[in-house]
Structures are given as C-alpha cells and as structure tokens.
Ligand code: ISL
C-alpha cells in the first residue's frame with residue numbers, strides 16, 4: 001500500500017530529476033534515460049490469452065478486447081509472442097511466412113487494430129523475432145531441400161553424413177540429433193530445435209538481407225521493437241567440429257564466430273533507424289559476458305534475457321532445489337557486471353518456464369498470495385526493465401499434469417519419446433518433472449473469470465486444459481479484491497514508475513548470506529530506499545545489518561506499519577519498502 005500519494009507524473013519527468021526546467025537525459029549515477037529503461041513489459045502468449053471466436057485458441061481480437069485490462073494494470077509495453085503464419089510444430093516458433101498473420105490468430109487487419117489500440121493507450125508493442133531458424137514449410141526451405149544447386153540451398157546448413165550417421169554429434173534442444181537426413185539430396189540439415197525448425201545460415205549475406213527486410217516490414221508498420229528468439233545462436237562454426245566430452249552444447253552453440261558482427265550489422269542497417277527496444281534471448285551468455293551485447297557503445301541490443309535466473313531453479317527438465325543466497329547472487333553478479341552503459345531485463349518467468357509463484361514462491365492455499373506479492377516486489381524493485389508474464393499478475397500456478405497426453409509442448413513430447421519410451425526414465429519420475437518444469441505450466445489458458453473454461457473461450461475444448469483452480473484464481477475475482485495479487489502488482493508498478501531510485505538506483509545487497517531474508521538498497525542521489533522481503537513462511541525478528549535503520553514505510557504487502565527502527569518484526573512471505 002503506498003503510504004504517500006505522490007502526484008501522478010508523466011513517464012518522462014521524474015521527481016528527483018524534476019528540479020531542472022527540462023527533462024534530464026542522464027541520471028545522477030550516469031544512466032542515459034530512455035523509455036525502454038523506464039517501462040514495465042507484459043508478455044502475452046497469444047495462443048492462451050483470450051479466444052474471441054470460440055475455436056478454443058487465443059487470438060489477436062481477443063488480445064485487443066483485453067487492452068483496457070492491461071492499460072489499467074499499468075504496463076507500458078506489450079511483448080507479443082510469435083503471431084506469424086506457422087504450422088505450430090513449436091507453437092509459432094516455426095515460422096512459415098514472416099509477413100502473414102497465423103490463421104488461427106486472425107488477419108493482418110486484426111493486427112493493425114491491435115497495434116492502433118495499443119498506441120491509443122500510450123503503450124508500445126514489441127514482437128517476437130524468430131530468425132535463428134524457420135519452419136521447414138517456409139518457401140526458403142522448400143526450395144533449399146529441392147536440390148544442391150538450388151539458389152536457396154545455402155540459406156540453411158546442409159552437410160553429408162559421416163561414418164553412416166550425422167555430420168557431427170550436436171544434440172538438439174528437443175532431444176535426439178541436431179541433424180536430419182533429407183532423402184531428396186541424401187544430405188543432412190541442421191536443426192538445433194525441432195526437425196521442423198531448420199537453422200538459417202547467417203553466414204549467407206542474402207539470409208541477413210532478407211531478415212533485415214522482414215524486420216523493416218514490421219517496423220514500418222509501427223511496432224516498437226523486438227524480442228529476439230535464441231539470437232545468440234545465429235552464428236555457427238561452419239566446420240561443425242564434434243562437441244568434446246564435458247563441453248556444454250549450449251555454450252558452444254552460443255559462441256559462434258560472427259555473433260557480434262551480425263548484431264552490429266543488424267543495428268547499423270535496421271535498428272538504428274528507428275526508436276525501438278530490443279531484447280535478445282541469450283542462451284549460453286553469462287552475466288559477465290552480458291555487456292558484450294548490451295553495452296550501448298557496442299551498438300548491438302538494448303538488453304537480454306540471461307539464463308542465470310532459469311539455471312537457479314532448473315537443470316534442463318529437472319527442478320533444482322535452490323537457496324535464497326543463490327538467488328541473491330544473480331542480482332549482485334548482474335550489478336557487478338553491468339555499469340551505467342549496460343542495461344538488462346528483470347524476469348522470473350515466461351512461456352518456457354514454470355509459473356512464478358510455484359517456482360520461486362509457495363503456491364499452497366496459505367502462502368500463494370503473500371509469496372506472489374513478494375515476487376512482484378523482487379521483479380519491480382530491481383534495476384532493469386521488468387518483464388511480467390501473463391497470469392503471474394494473478395498468481396496463477398503450475399498445472400497438476402498426470403499424463404503426457406495432457407501436454408502439447410514438443411520439447412516435453414520429444415523428451416518422453418527419448419527417455420520414457422526407451423525406459424531410461426519411469427513415467428512417474430518424468431511426470432513429476434513435468435509438474436515442476438513443463439513449459440505447458442505457463443501455457444494453460446489465462447484465467448479471466450469463474451465461468452466455464454475461465455472465460456478464456458466459449459469452446460468446450462480449449463487447445464490446452466484450463467487449470468482446475470480457475471474458480472478461485474481469476475482476474476474478475478482479483479479486480480474485485482483490493483488486496484489481491486493483481487492490485488498489488490498494479491500499485492507497485494505505479495509506485496516504481498514514479499520512484500526513479502527503483503528504476504535507475506544503485507543496488508546493494510545488505511546481507512547476501514541470509515537464508516530467509518532478502519534485503520537491499522536502491523540509491524539514486526538523495527533518493528534512498530530499503531527493500532526487505534522474507535522468502536519463507538517463517539516469521540523473523542530481523543536486526544538490519546550494520547547501522548542501517550529503516551525509515552518511513554512507503555510500501556508494503558503486509559499489515560505492519562513498523563518503521564523508523566533497526567529491528568524489524570517480519571511475518572512469513574512479507575515485502576516492505578522503506579525510505580532511508
Ligand atoms: O531452454 C529452454 C528452457 O529454459 C528451452 O525450453 C527453450 O527452448 C530455449 O530457452 C529457447 O527458447 C526459445 O526458442 C525455442 C522455442 O521453443 C521457445 O519457446 C523460445 O522461447 C525455439 O524457437
């Protein structure tokens with residue numbers, strides 16, 4: 001609850017910088033101010049957000065019908081998952097035509113209405129750029145596989161087999177080999193993901209020019225930037241040496257020889273001509289390496305999704321039991337690695353990872369809401385651009401999967417074939433993993449209300465089952481409850497937007513080793529804030545480290561008004577923000 005109502009201000013004028021007559025372009029601690037550093041992003045997974053025509057599949061008019069919901073939440077940017085024509089082998093991440101809207105999602109006219117609706121509400125739209133690979137039904141690949149002499153042959157990677165098998169020992173992210181033998185020309189093609197997702201050959205300048213052309217097509221329509229799918233994998237070593245024993249294939253795939261050259265060319269040829277936001281999905285890049293992509297002086301991308309957070313909570317398909325010091329370490333390492341020339345994202349979930357509250361919080365009936373509010377506080381008081389994944393603002397939870405038949409995701413279905421059907425792993429152990437880490441946990445339909453199928457669709461068969469807890473966890477119920485997770489997110493987004501120290505302020509963890517309490521400061525010039533969160537169900541009497549004394553309580557998820565003290569009486573899963 002914000003303790004002091006500050007006058008609502010425009011995104012572009014910040015109180016601690018408002019002393020001058022014009023908007024300051026650099027903060028006290030050296031950050032060049034931009035709209036995308038001050039934004040809060042909301043990720044929409046279109047297939048599961050809202051179905052407008054009763055076919056059980058979310059669509060673009062459905063999103064348009066919910067823009068008021070998103071505007072009132074207070075987010076500024078919407079990241080739309082792949083909306084292009086696709087056979088949906090990997091739910092839209094296998095694109096057949098980059099300039100056509102997926103039939104199930106609607107038409108280009110629908111897209112234009114959505115974009116106009118977003119702009120009218122002073123929000124922005126970024127779309128998903130998936131150009132490490134295409135669908136095998138894309139015309140480029142249809143041509144490429146026809147013959148070795150086809151002009152599109154080297155749009156992809158084709159290699160002869162070796163010793164009767166694939167050209168090398170690269171594994172796919174989706175089980176099995178990363179090479180597929182194509183009988184027409186009796187050569188193998190590379191697919192780091194599904195067989196139906198052949199990798200584009202970025203060493204071919206025609207490929208790069210065609211990609212830049214499709215980027216300009218959407219930018220000229222007015223989109224405000226891109227989230228770039230597995231962008232760190234686009235450069236390959238064309239010799240394709242075998243992985244050596246012990247080598248992590250993700251690191252090898254992400255360290256191609258020309259990655260930075262291509263990103264700088266993309267920036268020079270396309271991005272620098274528009275006022276856009278870019279965020280790269282950065283598999284295989286450490287926090288330490290992050291400035292190589294996001295340092296503004298390198299003119300590559302604005303920010304990336306590191307996997308440091310994902311790697312805290314999972315090892316591939318298996319959930320990992322983590323400690324709070326391990327989670328804290330990610331933020332301190334990020335703060336140490338990035339100076340004022342480098343910005344980054346803050347995220348805890350997305351369409352590839354399980355639900356926020358089930359993974360980092362506690363989704364029991366007693367602690368689901370309190371822990372969701374603590375996680376909202378972590379997301380919205382760290383330095384970086386926060387990304388909220390659809391439904392996490394409601395505290396939606398993982399799904400109680402029992403059988404593989406309930407799961408649609410190709411990553412899981414391929415792993416089932418590779419590991420369970422071959423008896424390497426029992427079905428029970430596999431399904432226990434799925435309940436914790438399956439991507440479908442986050443892809444179940446958005447829970448709008450307590451009517452059948454949670455108001456997501458009028459169809460009796462949504463493409464993926466609705467979580468059975470929708471009657472108690474849904475937007476309508478939370479909009480009516482001032483103490484709901486939704487309203488906490490809404491209030492904290494507003495508070496962050498008018499509190500520059502929470503956006504740009506220096507970050508310092510005051511107690512990295514504490515196993516239950518996460519406590520840090522955010523400081524920007526005279527603005528000094530203390531964030532305190534308990535990451536467990538246990539109440540804690542907590543003496544603040546050193547001579548730190550909490551000042552005025554300005555925001556809290558709890559009932560206590562305690563302030564102006566060095567010792568805090570914290571309940572389980574409670575978040576507080578103090579002015580120092
Ligand atoms: O690594 C993963 C889990 O954290 C994989 O699930 C995921 O495939 C990987 O992060 C890359 O993700 C991106 O590319 C894939 C697509 O399936 C994912 O949905 C997308 O986010 C291939 O396009």
Ligand code: CA
Pocket residue numbers: 050051052053054055056057058059104
């Ligand atoms: Ca539909």
